Amino acid sequence: MKLLLAPMDAITHQAFRNLVGRFGGCDEYFNEMINASSLLNDGPWEKFYLFEGPEPQKLVWQLTDKNGSKMAEAARILAEKNGIGIDLNMGCSAPQIAKTGAGIAWMTKPLSETCDMVRKVKSALENAAKDGFKAKRLSVKLRLGDESYTEEKLHNFCAMLIEEGVQMITLHARTQKQKHSRPSNWQAVENLALRFPEIPVVLNGDVKDSVSFETAQKTAPHTQGIMIATAAAQKPWIFAELKNLIPAETSNCNEMQGLFDAEQLALDFIDDVEKFQPEVFWKTRLQRFFAFYCLNFSFGHYFQSQMLNSADNNDARKRLHEYFEKCPDDKIFKLKNC
Missing domain, CATH: 3.20.20.70 (Aldolase class I)
Structure with missing residues (x-):
């Protein structure tokens, strides 16, 4: 499959x-x-x-x-x-x-x-x-x-x-x-x-x-x-x-045994948007991503609202850090089935 x-x-x-x-x-x-x-x-x-x-x-x-x-x-x-x-x-x-x-x-x-x-x-x-x-x-x-x-x-x-x-x-x-x-x-x-x-x-x-x-x-x-x-x-x-649900398949959940840093992942995404997208697309690409990504977390709709209203990429980085400072339990995320 x-x-x-x-x-x-x-x-x-x-x-x-x-x-x-x-x-x-x-x-x-x-x-x-x-x-x-x-x-x-x-x-x-x-x-x-x-x-x-x-x-x-x-x-x-x-x-x-x-x-x-x-x-x-x-x-x-x-x-x-x-x-x-x-x-x-x-x-x-x-x-x-x-x-x-x-x-x-x-x-x-x-x-x-x-x-x-x-x-x-x-x-x-x-x-x-x-x-x-x-x-x-x-x-x-x-x-x-x-x-x-x-x-x-x-x-x-x-x-x-x-x-x-x-x-x-x-x-x-x-x-x-x-x-x-x-x-x-x-x-x-x-x-x-x-x-x-x-x-x-x-x-x-x-x-x-x-x-x-x-x-x-x-x-x-x-x-x-x-x-x-x-x-x-x-x-x-x-x-x-x-x-991991497909017979004979193996997953690469990463070296942290299924754990990842949700803040760093989002920061890396912003860096890559700047690398692989024209500046005129930066704001919409971040909005499209964070409209979905933020819903993974405890206060998802609040987090989503904060990110969608970011003034620019640096403001988005600042708002990311502020959210995970307020909600440290959301920062390290565990993958299922890993």
């Missing part, structure tokens, strides 16, 4: 991936989605999306755009870099993405248009391999579809993807408008895996701890991986905790 870090906007950049790597990492890291048009136009921030650490051999590049030809051109650029694959975003349901024709819109466009896009991307990857670059896996991350979803429609759509060369599918088993308050349909993931045993099908949604992890495995035993999003944003060490 593979463990995968989900692509999350403004979160799964290298500074955050480094945190996950501190605890032994995961099997595959999906970077935050790259807009194909911006990449092709050599936008001012695009180079910051292209860092490959901490484990380039496990990195998957996710692409988004409304234009199929641009997706293919961008895929060719990424095919010449390190990493194991290119992932097509067909699951993002954020209105600002879907309304442009990107993300989940690819599941609602005429099938021929989506088919043409996938074919072009696959051809770009094959041509790069012919030119001597390492072959890249083509995968798709999608949802169940729009509110007219039926299992038959989903399976027909996935049959098209596989026919055009898609080699792995990750299913976030909610429809376009379903919120996270509604349970993810893990049975739909299992049914998809049974329908297409020739490729790996990965389950995404609602796995947040050892209990939900084991329940997901029991509900969808034919899936070959579990992708974790929000829970990893809150607990970058979640993969270390879950690895």
Whole structure:
């Protein structure tokens, strides 16, 4: 069973991936989605999306755009870099993405248009391999579809993807408008895996701890991986905790036998944000991280409010120190299952 870090906007950049790597990492890291048009136009921030650490051999590049030809051109650029694959975003349901024709819109466009896009991307990857670059896996991350979803429609759509060369599918088993308050349909993931045993099908949604992890495995035993999003944003060490629940797996909980300094971990993250993100992104990247991370602690909502209102990075460092001075019992954290 593979463990995968989900692509999350403004979160799964290298500074955050480094945190996950501190605890032994995961099997595959999906970077935050790259807009194909911006990449092709050599936008001012695009180079910051292209860092490959901490484990380039496990990195998957996710692409988004409304234009199929641009997706293919961008895929060719990424095919010449390190990493194991290119992932097509067909699951993002954020209105600002879907309304442009990107993300989940690819599941609602005429099938021929989506088919043409996938074919072009696959051809770009094959041509790069012919030119001597390492072959890249083509995968798709999608949802169940729009509110007219039926299992038959989903399976027909996935049959098209596989026919055009898609080699792995990750299913976030909610429809376009379903919120996270509604349970993810893990049975739909299992049914998809049974329908297409020739490729790996990965389950995404609602796995947040050892209990939900084991329940997901029991509900969808034919899936070959579990992708974790929000829970990893809150607990970058979640993969270390879950690895000990997989037969024959060993966890790298670190030299402190599962203990870590929560304040130092956050300080190191801020340092890495300054190293791997443009200054204009610093504030939003810290806000996105601390909105989740602070919830691990005794006075999580107070801590979260303090961090989200930091004036700048140095103020964030000061507020971190002040919190752990007031709550010293929160400073050293023990990982479960380690």
